[in-house]
Amino acid sequence: MKGALKPAAAAEMIPEGASLMIGGFMAVGSPERMIDAIVARGVGGLTIIANDTAMPGKGIGKLVSAGLVRHIIASHIGLNPETQAKMISGEITCELVPQGTLIERIRAGGMGLGGVLTPTGLGTEVEDGKQVVTVEGKRFLVETPLKADFALIGAWQADYVGNLSYMLTAHNFNPIIALAGRTVIAEADSIVPVGVIPPDAVKTPGVLVDHLLIRAS
Amino acid sequence: MKGALKPAAAAEMIPEGASLMIGGFMAVGSPERMIDAIVARGVGGLTIIANDTAMPGKGIGKLVSAGLVRHIIASHIGLNPETQAKMISGEITCELVPQGTLIERIRAGGMGLGGVLTPTGLGTEVEDGKQVVTVEGKRFLVETPLKADFALIGAWQADYVGNLSYMLTAHNFNPIIALAGRTVIAEADSIVPVGVIPPDAVKTPGVLVDHLLIRAS
């Protein structure tokens, strides 16, 4: 049985320089109240691991605009001109990773794998500096696992066991980063009594979730 | 929109010596009508890739009893004395794989990965003959992908797009092998009209499924 925290209390747990995995794809499925609380707290030097940095004023874009981000590991930052500008000015450093590789690296980190072998990126800049392994005569890049201090989840339904379900395209990175955060904080559209989410509808078992945000007022 | 086949017609597609991934854990979630049809057809020399061989008279155990199996890749065969006996007599050869490694190898095969790196099996017999890769100072076994000619799925609900959902512990290997069979045949407890399975309840998207079995009479 988990308690539920006010967003400000959850944000208090995040120290300067922490690494955060944040769910969402162009801010769809991102935990907006949690992000607002981090902006309000103003803790900086963050490393963000996410698919993208959304756009100014939305989702992760709010952390970028607030100047709290030092390093980004993402697949795409092209739709946020502020991220681009801060990267060019050197305020933010950025590791760009193919989307399918990024999600597998996170999954590997969360599931205790030492990495995965993928053909994606072979022969491109993505290969630079990477180990290559040959399996059955074919070359593959060794892509290493990713973990983070925190995973911040945007869910649809939660219960007080911490079970989570997601809706439509708001799944995206959320169910996977829930495996790879040392501390996992979930913000859900609604929190329902234990037993209401059918076992087959649970996409993130409660064991992975450390804290819920209280319901929005 | 997929048609639905009679079990005998589906079994007709499977040639002598084919490799079959079959869902189920101690026969829970196994496609029993499909298995019965293969036994009735009597096609032999099969390679079975599955978690286990159940027990005589149940699930994969029926294929073993019928003498149709030549090779097994599984994590556990200890609860089927016939499999044990046939392995000792040399009628069946067997590759034993840790369960977590087996499911990742199947997933890798189905998802276009060249393999995964796992700590499981290091320092044991499972390491024999395998590549070892060092990532961030830690050693991992390179576990290679598995595919099969057919994946035979036991599902709970299906629709005629081929979407599948599963129930409770009858998930097990089913959603993963659906990715890794060159031809995928699904047997469901019920087939419902298209649109009835909510998008968030679909665990195997229809694109992966080639054929459904018709409803049980």
Added chain:
Amino acid sequence: MDAKELIARRVAREVRPGSLVNLGIGLPSMVANFVPAGLGVFFQAENGVIGLGARPPEGMEDRHLTDAGGGFVTAVPGAASIDSAMSFGLIRGGHLDMTVLGGLQVDEAGHLANWKVPGKMVPGMGGAMDLVTGAARVIVAMQHAAKGQSKIVPKLTLPLTALRRVDLIVTDLAVIEPTDAGLVLREHAPGVTLDEIIAATEATLIIQGDVPEMMLI
């Protein structure tokens, strides 16, 4: 008809009945408008839905259901929600029948560059590297030239997206097929002569016999 519509109408002819198709952001997304209903085609958006439908009527948008560009969409009957690991598993694993992507350059080897202009535009590769590596069929839909410069070149000067040769290039002037021998001119746009195509193309084009006019949907 403007150039983009021409391209989209020609690409729509490549879509096969019952297939799973991914359309990139921008021009490629227009292809969906011209694919006949009743063809049983499912569109995948890599952010997490199979069975993408048209934009919803005003007031019926849902923030949990968007395409990869973040635009509101609907879900067709038989749609399935998928997380990013499954989405890219389908892509990299060859389960996606076709992808239509924009391009910055294609060269005589059929190699695509579409994710980076060093020093100018570094948006990240998003899903492009996985899509080109894994999709069963890769179609590049782009203007033949940009700012008077041919985008079809002898050898890429921009960073490679993937080692895989693309299957077809559709521009406002021509349809070109990369082959072992080089770029074969397959069709010309209505009202465009072969000489005009050759003049607008920096790469060498192979012309074999009659070159028919594009057929459009």
Added chain:
Amino acid sequence: MDAKELIARRVAREVRPGSLVNLGIGLPSMVANFVPAGLGVFFQAENGVIGLGARPPEGMEDRHLTDAGGGFVTAVPGAASIDSAMSFGLIRGGHLDMTVLGGLQVDEAGHLANWKVPGKMVPGMGGAMDLVTGAARVIVAMQHAAKGQSKIVPKLTLPLTALRRVDLIVTDLAVIEPTDAGLVLREHAPGVTLDEIIAATEATLIIQGDVPEMMLI
């Protein structure tokens, strides 16, 4: 109280509130009977359920809900269904707080052998190698001796399950903790003297100060 019940009652004391626990087939599964309700413990069965409950009343069994041994179970409120990839991702990724496994041998290095007797019993490792590799805490629950032979030995003569040192050994005679220095005798069973334990143990035991009697639930 028979030996198995004694072991199960002692192991039950190791279960921490709110934790996720996996119990092996056989003796370990008896532990669940002695864990107090209200401790908020969730039991995982590796075949695919978190929140395993007691056996259902006769006539209310469901063939979609069994434990890893194939026996009928129920699901507690807040239970979650998981497929085999998620199940073993949780195990290998360190998300499982504790596993209780049977053993054939444990040696002075704390290494476990529990999956194979060459030439006699080759059931396969099932999930054992992943469980010992990945669980946060590994407890071996077994009889101290089999057929008069000590199962606690100087060095394994049976095949190793994993390189990881197990955390605790609970037998019908004693509780023993493998440490850097060797096997430390922590507790004796009621009515069993230290001399009897030493005589029944082939391995060297370290005895530091008083050795208290086992506390049972």
